[in-house]
Amino acid sequence: MIGAMRAPVDQRWYRLSLGILVLSAWAALALWGASPFSGLLNHRESGGSSFPPLLRVGAFVVGWTLMTVAMMLPSSLPLVNLFRRFVVQRPNRARLLALLLLGYLGIWAEFGLLAYLGDSALHAAVAVLPVLQSASGTIAASVLLVAGVYQFTPLKQLCLDKCRSPYSFLVQHWSGRRAGRDALRLGLHHGLFCLGCCWTLMLLMFAIGGVNLGWMLLLAVFMTAERTTRWGRQLTRPLGALLILWAALHLAGLAPFPGAEGL
Numbered sequence: 001m002i003g004a005m006r007a008p009v010d011q012r013w014y015r016l017s018l019g020i021l022v023l024s025a026w027a028a029l030a031l032w033g034a035s036p037f038s039g040l041l042n043h044r045e046s047g048g049s050s051f052p053p054l055l056r057v058g059a060f061v062v063g064w065t066l067m068t069v070a071m072m073l074p075s076s077l078p079l080v081n082l083f084r085r086f087v088v089q090r091p092n093r094a095r096l097l098a099l100l101l102l103g104y105l106g107i108w109a110e111f112g113l114l115a116y117l118g119d120s121a122l123h124a125a126v127a128v129l130p131v132l133q134s135a136s137g138t139i140a141a142s143v144l145l146v147a148g149v150y151q152f153t154p155l156k157q158l159c160l161d162k163c164r165s166p167y168s169f170l171v172q173h174w175s176g177r178r179a180g181r182d183a184l185r186l187g188l189h190h191g192l193f194c195l196g197c198c199w200t201l202m203l204l205m206f207a208i209g210g211v212n213l214g215w216m217l218l219l220a221v222f223m224t225a226e227r228t229t230r231w232g233r234q235l236t237r238p239l240g241a242l243l244i245l246w247a248a249l250h251l252a253g254l255a256p257f258p259g260a261e262g263l
Contacts (some may be wrong), residue, residue, distance in 0.1 A: 021069060022074060034231070061109055065105055068112070072220075075129055075222065079163075079166040096183040099180055099181075111195055140252065141248075143206075144243050144244075145247040146244075148243030151200075151240025198223050204219065
């Protein structure tokens with residue numbers, strides 16, 4: 001009887017904790033964006049900041065991780081919730097869940113760091129090469145084109161299939177014999193497939209210039225629907241076609257792209 005009473009209470013605390021985590025990430029980004037340090041969230045402005053380079057990189061990775069929690073974690077809840085049910089009888093279930101999330105967020109944090117360094121190298125090249133200074137429209141169109149074409153690739157479909165089948169994925173990657181290590185590895189594997197689904201769409205955030213709550217919300221809604229709903233399969237290719245069309249129109253000067261002038 002006591003165990004039956006604890007389960008609903010534990011479930012409520014679990015759901016409340018996840019909700020607070022996601023909402024706190026959105027709130028932190030909104031407050032950070034309204035603060036005098038908002039430039040640290042914007043990779044273009046941070047280049048002219050008075051802060052040391054290492055601090056700028058660290059701050060951006062923190063901001064990127066918050067953005068991942070806000071945007072990507074909701075679309076990963078089917079696997080997270082299923083994993084919790086697998087380990088709910090273990091006394092260390094909270095630690096195992098934390099390790100799962102640590103592995104997942106670690107993959108996205110590493111991607112954010114690599115994207116930041118690559119973007120910084122691109123901006124450095126634009127600053128010294130006149131031919132690139134006049135090609136900001138082409139660079140923005142290229143980002144849109146890559147994101148659009150990737151929607152049609154077999155790798156995109158493979159990663160989506162993995163994300164849409166959380167039970168099969170969990171059975172494949174979780175043994176539970178070495179629970180801590182396996183939970184971390186499960187988070188890493190899930191993060192890699194999640195990255196395979198969404199990396200080009202997340203790169204649009206770099207083309208925009210950094211954290212933009214409106215674009216974050218729009219992309220988060222789409223990626224969650226694409227990865228977790230039955231009708232999400234019907235969104236992938238139309239979005240790809242739309243991004244390719246947008247790239248062509250932008251290249252022709254007929255459709256703007258936010259932040260393209262700063263590339």
